[in-house]
Amino acid sequence: MKEIKIDPDKSLAEASNPPAVHSDVSTMDACIEHARAIKIEQLELIKSKDYDFAPEFRDMTIQLYLLGVMWKFAENLGNTNDARELVFTSMKTMLIQDRMPKQKAEKRIEFLRKMSKLADDHDALAVAIGYESVPGDSSLAEVFDHYVDDMQVSGAFWRLYDRGRKIMLYGGLFVAFMVVWFVTLFMPGNSTIATLAAGLIAAALFVIPVFLIGIFMYRAKIKKFKQAD
Numbered sequence: 717m718k719e720i721k722i723d724p725d726k727s728l729a730e731a732s733n734p735p736a737v738h739s740d741v742s743t744m745d746a747c748i749e750h751a752r753a754i755k756i757e758q759l760e761l762i763k764s765k766d767y768d769f770a771p772e773f774r775d776m777t778i779q780l781y782l783l784g785v786m787w788k789f790a791e792n793l794g795n796t797n798d799a800r801e802l803v804f805t806s807m808k809t810m811l812i813q814d815r816m817p818k819q820k821a822e823k824r825i826e827f828l829r830k831m832s833k834l835a836d837d838h839d840a841l842a843v844a845i846g847y848e849s850v851p852g853d854s855s856l857a858e859v860f861d862h863y864v865d866d867m868q869v870s871g872a873f874w875r876l877y878d879r880g881r882k883i884m885l886y887g888g889l890f891v892a893f894m895v896v897w898f899v900t901l902f903m904p905g906n907s908t909i910a911t912l913a914a915g916l917i918a919a920a921l922f923v924i925p926v927f928l929i930g931i932f933m934y935r936a937k938i939k940k941f942k943q944a945d
Contacts, residue, residue: 743793747786747806748813754785754849758856767860770874777842777863779828781856783807784839784846804829880930884923892919 755778767774783803790799790806804825811821832843839847842859849855863869892915899911906914 743790743795744802744806744809746793747790747803748810750789751782751786751806751810754851755782757851761854762857762860765857765860767864768871769860769863770869770871772874773863773869776828776831777859778856779807779824780832780840780842781846781849781859783828783832784843785849787843788847788849876933877930880926884926884930887926888919888923891922892916894918 758781759778769777786803786806787799790802795802807828808821808825811824812818816824832840834840838844841862845855845859867873895918896911896915899906899914
């Protein structure tokens with residue numbers, strides 16, 4: 717399908733104006749093009765802020781924000797009835813265009829669909845701010861500013877979790893390998909099943925304490941954060 721070409725000399729406000737969309741370009745393509753332009757602009761605006769969020773949280777927040785942006789844009793194009801559903805389809809197409817496997821993109825959309833609504837059926841903060849945004853504002857920074865002091869989505873906390881996960885994985889594998897090697901070399905009379913069982917038990921004896929220590933550290937940090945708050 718034919719793509720919209722946005723003149724770099726024109727403002728994003730002009731690019732988002734419905735009359736500028738050619739009649740032979742689908743609304744979905746127009747929404748994706750608009751979302752990409754807004755994403756580039758907003759990411760440039762927050763570059764100097766050096767936000768340190770967990771990668772998964774950062775990606776989810778940007779995607780929810782863009783859902784709100786596309787939602788308003790689709791309504792401006794005259795799609796008032798099915799605009800919300802249209803933007804989820806547009807987001808899935810956008811993810812696939814960004815080389816995400818189709819099955820993974822579908823799961824991602826289901827996840828975003830759940831996260832886009834709060835328990836009281838209100839729109840999530842990122843979606844609401846994206847919907848109310850205008851080209852050139854600092855709306856994405858406004859979203860992230862709400863979570864700057866939230867330790868549970870911080871990059872430092874995510875890195876701690878990632879290191880702990882790797883310690884459990886590689887440490888457990890190493891311990892299991894060493895026990896299997898020791899049993900095979902010095903206790904050759906054992907069956908293969910018994911040798912493997914010994915390795916698994918040894919790995920569990922390593923992983924379980926590390927996991928419990930991680931849980932303790934997590935609870936301690938959360939408790940400390942809540943007291944400081």
